[in-house]
Amino acid sequence: MFVDADEIYPPLFYQQFDAEWATSRDMDVLMVPSVLYLRGKRLKYAPGYPIYHPRLVRRETVGFVRNHTGHGEAVLASSRVATADIATNIIFTMARSWPGCTSTSARRRRKSSCNRRRCLDDRARPDQRLAGPLLAADSGAVCLPLPVARRFSGWCGRSGICVDVYLVRGDDLLASQGRTLGGAFGMTVSLILATLGRDWQVAEFLRSLLAQNYRDFELIVIDQNRDGKIDAIMDRFGPELAIRHVKVDFTGNARARDYGIALAQGEIVAFPDDDCCYAADVLQKVVAEFDLRPELAIVVGASYDADTRRFSIGVNSRKARYFSRLAMLGVEFTQFFAVARLERSQFYLDHDFGIGAKYAGGEGFEMLYRLLRAGAKAFYTPDIRIYHPDKDHYRLGNARMLMYSTGIGAYIRKFANQRDWFIAYYIARKMLLAPVLKMLLAVLSGNRAKLAYWYYSLVGIWRGFFAYRSSGCL
Structure with missing residues (x-):
């Protein structure tokens, strides 16, 4: 595996390596895309990006040659090449003066003098450590806790930027990211499933949980059935999933979900519908978004119809973006909440809204509006795919x-x-x-x-x- 000094691999990359690439014999080279970040923001229109580089190679079968530009690397034509869809993040800043680095002259930038800083352990100043997955604006080094990183070399870049390069073992980097990248990696997801009157749909959702790439989650089933409708389903899936089956003597979707919030142990809370299904990478991508964007309190995915693969109910968009209360996106079963990043007093559902309440609907948007008004940051991406039948359609009648x-x-x-x-x-x-x-x-x-x-x-x-x-x- 090859890593540039200005690149950061997201946790999703290592998870995919463990799940698939490590055992695959169908490729010699994995081409990995790179995306650019400037001062903590992704550059959406950087010319030529994303650029693909051979970052993961099989040692015994791969040879490198100089590419046609004379800069960069290419692999021999005999190598079997695969392409990843998980990008590395290239972090850089632009400043006239970089802390600790001064260019001696415009013509001699290659000979810039640097006062190199060491940023090797948890005792370093907070502004010298990684803030989320992005470098702090005045950081001069990639910081990893000892003994994860081993100093390899130090040099001054052409623009006068101090760069410290380390050789890092992948498994050690995974362990370090939980400490240095805002703690999102490894967060437990609490899924609160309120159900009434459905059985096989619940079983389908549980099957989609069995297929999840990310396994650190708990399922809290708030069962409002009086006839034991899903008891056999809970018994069947119980040994394979961490299910907490809670029977209640009341009805109401918002009330049941609110009841589940009090039982949740995870750092991330979500409210799947009892007739939805998750794509296999939903939880993996949710945690990765929280890891990538440490200021985020809410991540919202898109609702798709499983038959047509088109957008289903709720407010969806083909463009990933941050949003405010004036342009709310998603629907309650596509929303994921990082509880510690919310105004906790506002994280509840109003029992007047939702199925089984006075006003049959609007409970998700009512809570989302409150949280955004209280200052929560929210991000929507259609890459998080949650499947739900498209019931908001004129062909299905007007009563709904x-x-x-x-x-x-x-x-x-x-x-x-x-x-x-x-x-x-x-x-x-x-x-x-x-x-x-x-x-x-x-x-x-x-x-x-x-x-x-x-x-x-x-x-x-x-x-x-x-x-x-x-x-x-x-």
């Missing part, structure tokens, strides 16, 4: 839309009652512009079913808005 849209109107009214001026955006968008525009498009296309669908959406939202009265239940 009418029922769920009341919850949307009710949570808008809740925040309007609190004189939250940002909610005026949702009043304009969700209660006026969006449904009216979609009705107009349905009229122009001559689609009566779609027209009725969006009409009932408009009716439901306004009905919930005028009907909302808080019961005081959390």
Whole structure:
């Protein structure tokens, strides 16, 4: 394995190595892409990137030659080449003066003089250690705790940047990342599954958990069935999964999930639906996002229909991005919360919302809005794929839309009652512009079913808005 001094491999890379690449005999060379970060932000439009380099090679079968540019490396044509989709992060900063480094002249930058700093153990200043997976702005060295790193060489780059190079064993780096990369790697995920009336769908979800690449998770099943509907399923999967099967004598989706929060032991909490399924790398990618972005409190994936592979319910986008309360994304079963990074007093579900409550819907958006208002940072990526039947479709009738849209109107009214001026955006968008525009498009296309669908959406939202009265239940 080859590592440049300015590269950081995410934990996902090492996990994939253990799971697949280490035992694969189908490749000699793994080409690994690189992405650029400047001052903690990924450069989305860096020309030529991502660039692929041969980073993982089989010693006995691979030879290197200079490539056509005269700079860089290429492998012999006889080598069997595979390509990874997990990128290394190349970290750099741009500054006129780099701490500890001064360029003697513009023409003699290659002979820059540096006051090299050592940053080898946990006693180093915090600003000399890795902040998450990115170098602090004034750090001059990649920092790893002893005895993980062994000093190999030190040199001054052409731009006057001090670089310390270390040879690091992969397994030691994995162990060190839990201490130096913000502690996200190795976080336990608590999955709170509230269920009522479904059985085979629950079994399908459990099968998707068995296929997860990331295994540090617990499953808390809040069982609202009175007839033992899923008992046999729990017994069947119990030996293979860490299941905590909790039977309750109440109903209500928000109340059940809130009950599960009190039982959760993990640093990350999520609320999968009892009719959804996870792609095999969902938890792996969630933890990797929290590891990559230490300021994040919320990671949101996309909902896909398993049959069509198109976006399903909720608010989805093909573009990964940070978002605010004015452009909320996802739906409650695609949201993952790093509890320690949240305003803990706001991490609860309002029992007035959701299936089995006064307003049948909106519980996820109501909590998400509160958390974002309290300052939580949220990031959405469509690469986290959660499969759920597409039930928000005009061909399936209007009753579901009418029922769920009341919850949307009710949570808008809740925040309007609190004189939250940002909610005026949702009043304009969700209660006026969006449904009216979609009705107009349905009229122009001559689609009566779609027209009725969006009409009932408009009716439901306004009905919930005028009907909302808080019961005081959390």
